[in-house]
Amino acid sequence: MTSPPIADTRRRVELTVSGMTCAACASRVQRTLNRLPDVSADVNFATGRATVTAGATVTDEALLESVERSGFGVALHAPDVVDVAARADAEHARAVWRRLVVAVVLFVPLADLSVTFTVLPEWRFPGWQWLLIALAAPVVGWAAWPFHRAAAAALRHGAASMDTLVSLGVLAATGWSVYAMFAVPDPVVGASGLALLWRPDGAIYLEVAAGLTAFVLAGRYVEAKAKRSAGTALRDLAALRTSDVDLIGEDGTPTTVAAASLRVGQRFLVRPGGTVATDGRVVTGQGSIDTSVMTGESMPRAAGPDVDVVGGTLLLHGSLVVEATALGQDTQLGAMIRLVEQAQTGEADVQRLADRICAWFVPAVVVLALLTLAGWSLAGGPAERAFGAALAVLVIACPCALGLATPTALMVAAGRGARLGIFVKGYTALEATRAVDTVVLDKTGTVTWGRMALVEVACAEGVGRAEVLRAAGALEQDSEHPVATAVSAAARAELGALPRPTGFVDEPGLGVTGEVDGERVMVGRHLLFVDVGPPEPASLQEKRLLWEEQGRTTVLVARGQSVIGLLGLADEVRPSATAAVAQLHRLGLSTLLLTGDNTATATAVARQIGVGSVVAEVLPGEKAEQVRRLQAAGATVAVVGDGVNDAAALSVADLGMAVGTGTDLAIETADLVLVRDDLRVVPDAIRLARATLRTVRGNLFWAFGYNVAAIPLAASGLLNPIVAGAAMAVSSLFVVSNSLRLRRLPLGSEEL
Structure with a gap:
């Protein structure tokens, strides 16, 4: 006797995880969840979400407890409560901004006084120490508090991240400065500044602690702003749903009810100017429906009996009675929301690189500092000399340049591109341009005016x-x-x-x-x-x-x-479309026109602008699928679009570019936003993003190279902590200078 097939009882659970500050945190949560039996988890740092596939025997409580034990807050994700997550992301960005402002404002006078009192001790006056402490305390205490808290949480679970090194550097710099100010006698007045730089006695570098805090907070603010865009995109999609619907009763009278109460098979009325509540089939009535928001077609579609209509589209005129055929997640709009949500689960390698290296770099630096202290002590050197060398190792290893490497290049690129109407939204856009070889162009509203x-x-x-x-x-x-x-x-x-x-x-x-x-x-x-x-x-x-x-x-x-x-x-067709396609071809990229419009129109437009391939009459989900097919064939795809119907394709693409005259959803979903009504900025956007990526990689190379070269010098006692702090500042200056080179990047659109 054949046994009946065993039903698949695995289920999908989504969790909202709070307290993650870097990609290393997300990796720790993911490892913790995957240690549970019959559990497969994927954690997305950008959205603060964990997607878990678990067996029937795994309870929600077990998943929640596992994440909490790893040191993070967690709750079951409520997919319909998008405003709560958006408000939380906005508040986090504002909190980081407040700490950044305080750190920058206090860093300037602190740096001036700290260096002055070290190099020119004759300028010291009674109580000068308390003045420096008053300036430094808000920065190293309140502004840097998120780093200290995250480092302590990681330490409790035997892990390390960028926060660990930042916190350790800030505390070490502050601790040594306090010691030097109160326990070490003032240097002899009249000693040369150069001699003082090479002596550990009286070394003050509170500006290192404050500067490190400010630089890293700047990078965190950029990350916080990028994180907010994920929730905004999904909220804009959800906004296409109507909250109320005119349900047709048995007597034929319409009654306004909540759209959530609608069931498959029930009939509802769509009035002129109203939104179709859900996917359905027209029973009676005639009208014209604007489907551009879902299909990209420039022409409205006539709707009459037995014609299928899509939820989220707009009835321009006429009146329709529609029978619901699908609801919620089963509708085309629901499928689009899932596509955008799933497509945003990727993580940027550049963003994760520093955290991955810090996972071993931090413990190695701490061990090396302890070995330096022990080595100098066993060699019979003075205690201050031993402590100064060990501290120099910690200070020289502070990841100030690492914290600047990516955000400074991104900020300069953003300013450079803004002059041309190009906005680089995040790190993913930079990485995606490494191997882009195919550009997919939407027609309506992108190649054409719409x-x-x-x-x-x-x-x-x-x-x-x-x-x-x-x-x-x-x-x-x-x-x-x-x-x-x-x-x-x-x-x-x-x-x-x-x-x-x-x-x-x-x-x-x-x-x-x-x-x-x-x-x-x-x-x-x-x-x-x-x-x-x-x-x-x-x-x-x-x-x-x-x-x-x-x-x-x-x-x-x-x-x-x-x-x-x-x-x-x-x-x-936009006048600039032909020139833009020609420039893309000169960059070695192939082009394809992808649209929901009819084949004849699409072919004519493609022929006019010089695009060789056309895929027409596709629905939004099919657009994303077409992009996936190109990727499966080995292509690295950039998509240029403007509408809600392009959102899924923009998210699935290796590089998403939205024209700024398009919908908010397309703009929030894309990696690059083009606000200029000139398609010639598309090839310029690719040039700018590629140059920015090269700059980021160069910055990271020199930042790590600086640590590799400088740490041995610090451990050998050849670097005073002040000199180490100065060297760290020089490395940061190099990273900033290298990033500023992007301002001089030649781009053709400047001639427009």
Whole structure:
């Protein structure tokens, strides 16, 4: 007898983890969770989330206790409470900013006085020590408190991170300075400053403790700002959901209820200007739906009986009764939210590099400092000499340059790019450009302007252009359809004021009819004329078919019993698109046009701008899947988009670039934001990001190289702690100077 198959009882649990300050913390939480039997966990430091797949025997309490034992706060994640997480991220960023401001403000006078009283002891006055302590205490105590707290928590669990080294350096520098100020006699007045620099006696370097705190806080603030963007993207997606819905009762009367109470099979009313509550199928009614937010199509879609509609789209006009076919996570909008959320689980290697190295670097430095102290003591050297050498090891190893390596390059790049309308949002963008070889361009709103425009007019024999525009523009004034808006705007631009129509009738999805100047006028698709309109002249029919092959939207205009003209409309291509594609090709990148619009339109646009490959008529989830297919084939993909429908593809891509005129969601999801209405900044953005990545890697190389070279000198007693602090400052200055070179990076868009 065959045994029945065993059901898969594993479940997915999401946790919100608080208190993580670096990627090493996330790794520790992940290791702790994965030690539990039948548990597989992935922890994302950027979003503060842990995604756990656990067996049925693993309780939520066991997962929570495991994370708490590792020294972090934890709670079950509530996916619908997005505002709470956003407020927490915002408050964290503000808290870091407050500490940074205090550290910077007090660092300036502290550095001046600390060095002055060391090099020029004759300037000391009674109580000078207390003045320095008053300036340093808020920095090394309050501003640096997060580092001390995180270091203590890591120590309790036998771990180390960047916080450990920062805290140790700050405390050591402060402790030695207090000792030197109160326990060591003042140097002989008149001694040369150079001699004092090489003597451990009277060495004060409180500015090292304050500067280290300020530099690392600056980096943490950049990280905090980047972390906030993850929650904002998901909140913008969730905002597309409507909170209320007009539910149709058994008697056919609509009743407003909470959208969450809607069930599959129930019917609801969508009013003009309203949002479709969920995925469904139209039962009765006619209307025109703006689907650009979900599919990227520039043209609204006609909706009628048996037509499927998507939740989150907007009904422009008409009225629909829709039967719900999917709810919540099963809808296309729910799938998009999951895609964006899953795509944001990656971590940046550059951001993790310093923390990974510090995992062994910190214990090694501490051991080396202790060995230095013991070695000098056993050699019979003075206690102050031994302590000074050991302290020099700690100070020279303080990761000041490491803390500056990434944020300074990112800040300079941000300022450099801002002049051109390019905003680098985070470390991931820098890494992604290493091997980008394919650029995927969205069409509507990215390559094109995202709005319809009249591009050509064809007239019947004996009819003038002004006659066609007057009749069509006057009638279309009373329609809110994007095509009607474009026609009436073009007519007013050429002819001025237009007469008001009478007897206006809207034929949803087909066109409009009415009277202009006392004559019957029809404006609409050729299908409107098949049954009720006058015949289409052969010359105009030939022109219409040609324009439609070119991807244009065509509108016939009839007056009385004759078709008098044909209007060709298109979503205009940005003038800079062709040059941008050419520059991308010169950079050795291949290009692809990916859009939800129809194939004919997409092909025509691609041919116009020089893009060789086209994938059209794809839904938002399919856009992300197309990107994944390219990646599976070995391509490293950059996506340029503007709408909510591009958010998933932007997140899945190795490099996401959003045009700033697009939706907030696309901007929050992308790695680079392009706020200039000129696509030529796309190749410049890639050049800038690549140069920034090279700078970051160079900074890290020199920062680590400085430690490798300087620590042996400190351990041998050749460096006084003050000199060690000065050397650390020099290393930081080198990192900053190297980053400032990005300001002189030549970019072609400056010539625009």
